[in-house]
Amino acid sequence: MAKTQPKARAKAAPAAARGILPVQAIRGLIAAGHVRLAEPLLPNQMQPASLDLRLGPKAYRVRASFLPGPNSTVAAKLEDLQLHAIDLRSSAVLETGCVYIVPLLESMALPAHLAAATNPKSSTGRLDVFTRVIADGVNAFDLVPAGYKGPLYAEICPQTFPIVVRKGSRLSQIRFRAGAVQDDDLDLVALQKRETLISSDHPDIARGIALSVDLVGDAEGLVGYRAKRHTGLVDVDAPGACRVEDFWEPIRAADKQWLILDPEQFYILASKEAVHVPPTHAAEMVPFNPLVGEFRVHYAGFFDPGFGHAAAGGSGAKAVLEVRSHKVPFILEHGQIVGRLIYERMAEVPEVLYGRDLKSNYQGQGLKLSKHFR
Secondary structure (H helix, E strand, O other): OOOOOOOOOOOOOOOOOOOOOOOOHHHHHHOOOEEEEEEEEEEOOOOOOOOEEEOOEEEEEEEOOOOOOOOOOOHHHHHEEEEEEOOOOOOOOEEEOOOEEEEEEEEEEEOOOOOEEEEEOOHHHHHHHHEEEEOOOOOOOEOOOOEEEEEEHHHHHHHOOOOOEOOEEEEEEEEEEEEOOEHHHHHHHHHHHHHOOOOOOOOOOOOOOOEEEOOOOOOOEEEEEEEEOOOOOEEOOOOOOOOOOHHHHEEEEOOOOOOEOOOOOOEEEEEEEEOOOOOEEEEEOOOOHHOOOOOOOOOEEOOOOOOOHHHOOOOOOOOEEEEEOOOOOOOEEEEEEEEEEEEEEEEOOOOOOOOOOOOOOOOOOOOOOOOOEE
């Protein structure tokens, strides 16, 4: 009787790479239909670890900010809350203090293992445009759960300057994440020793690596800018179109190396430390503990692989801080901790890095306003 041969074991499918997806993987998501585009992808729409999101052809002025919650959709909420619709096919002005909802040209059909998060682009945050992304059935802003299938919407509320936008304007970006990929404190200590994440001899590492504020400034004592009120328009798609002096007041260093933040004023400051994001990681600025002061720092929190990386032309890049004090005046002192950077591992090194590869606007920066100002 012939001896029965044991059945060969089926090979397990390779596990999906864990980490933040790089540009080449995002391109694969688009090709596979997991990221759906209402219009063709633009040549400069992808960053090393994120995809820019584009406004659709119509905006809705609404009575108030909202979330759809787990049993509703944004479209259903708009039926009750919209005041009027605005055609964005040419251009339109979004006024300060008003809330707008805009369907995006990108929608999602994510696989079950893949989630996403969104954030304002750097230029958006530096204009004090408060913008967040909303997904159907989700009870948090800027979060797209694993396996989500459906449209995305931008909530936009200009805080200081009225802005001009149009279909295709890019105010937000999306980052895709497979698995839990954040480095813990021990990982960060090792990474700091190996890569010098921030230029500090004694970094404060506890649930991220601390950044502090620079109130000494450059050789001329410039430490920041305070936004003017009642200015003209800023066209978000027109780099270099606005004069700095029409929109900003320079702030010079004080003898006591402190700055009193006036309530509800908007400031652009810089970190004391230079920041480095190696090609193997992406970083994000997270909100600082409100118990140390009623102020907010950094609306735009994504730092791409290669930011501040010497090989990508970014040695010595500082983090620009978008600062707003709430309700009461608050004193910031030189070297005071204002935020923390968390680092997340990339699923693989991106094909291109922030900086020289992409001619990025803010590589190697010190204190710097958005690209709209000359």
